[in-house]
Amino acid sequence: MANYIKNMWDGVYTVLVGMKITWKHMFMKKVTVQYPDEMYPIPKNARNRLQLYADQCNGCNSCARICPVNCISIETLRVTPNDPENPKVLEDPENDHWLPRKLWVTKYDIDMAKCCYCSLCTTVCPSAAIQHTTDFEYSSYFKEDLLYHFTAMTPETVVSKKQMLEEHQAKEKAAKAAAAAKAAEEQAKAAATASAN
Numbered sequence: 001m002a003n004y005i006k007n008m009w010d011g012v013y014t015v016l017v018g019m020k021i022t023w024k025h026m027f028m029k030k031v032t033v034q035y036p037d038e039m040y041p042i043p044k045n046a047r048n049r050l051q052l053y054a055d056q057c058n059g060c061n062s063c064a065r066i067c068p069v070n071c072i073s074i075e076t077l078r079v080t081p082n083d084p085e086n087p088k089v090l091e092d093p094e095n096d097h098w099l100p101r102k103l104w105v106t107k108y109d110i111d112m113a114k115c116c117y118c119s120l121c122t123t124v125c126p127s128a129a130i131q132h133t134t135d136f137e138y139s140s141y142f143k144e145d146l147l148y149h150f151t152a153m154t155p156e157t158v159v160s161k162k163q164m165l166e167e168h169q170a171k172e173k174a175a176k177a178a179a180a181a182k183a184a185e186e187q188a189k190a191a192a193t194a195s196a197n
Contacts, residue, residue, distance in 0.1 A: 036137075047117040048136040050110050052150035056129035059103035063121035063130055071114035072121060075107035077161050080168040105151055106158045112138070113146040 033040060042048075059076040079101055121130050140146055153161075 042134045042136070044134065046134045046136070047119050047132045049112060049133050049138055050115065050121070050148075051131055051133045052108055052110070053129050053131070054105065054108070054150055054152040056127045057105050057108065058101065058127055058129070059105045060126060062124040062126065066120045066124050068118060068120070069114045069116050071111040071116075073107065073109045073111075074105065076103040077106050077158070078102070078165055079104055080161075080164050082168065083161075083164065104153065104158075104161055106153055106161070108150040110148045110150065111146065112148060113143050 059074065061074055061076070064070075064072040064074045117132070119132060122128075122132060138146070
């Protein structure tokens with residue numbers, strides 16, 4: 001009988017403890033924010049959607065290598081020496097230091113559906129080209145809408161740069177073959193002269 005009364009008291013006591021918290025909050029000032037009409041201020045260092053500044057990206061691939069979930073994919077193309085655009089990249093944003101670009105970034109995709117907002121990509125970027133923004137309202141009904149393409153190059157430009165690189169590589173290969181043939185010819189002449197003596 002004593003155990004039954006103790007169990008009854010425990011039940012009533014736990015209800016009273018829970019109701020105490022309810023009654024306390026019932027008469028307090030309301031803290032509910034009527035989103036989206038009202039919003040809490042977002043801190044400047046919030047880790048939300050990623051943004052790439054394509055003119056600063058040097059195509060080093062550091063962000064893609066360090067990403068723990070592989071949400072960044074990059075494709076680059078070597079800049080040919082005779083490129084008429086004479087591209088430059090911002091290597092040091094603090095000192096506004098621009099250097100000749102060595103790589104074209106033909107594809108830079110970020111899959112925000114995979115991103116874990118760890119900020120590793122922003123810390124390893126040598127040119128501060130990738131940054132977190134305070135934008136968090138980018139929900140979508142379709143997963144494909146969360147794949148962001150950041151390259152500034154059109155498909156036609158990519159094709160022309162590839163052709164330019166192929167032509168340059170063909171010229172380099174022909175020049176190496178000619179140099180090797182000339183060296184072999186000189187070596188054969190030297191061997192013939194030595195055997196004649």
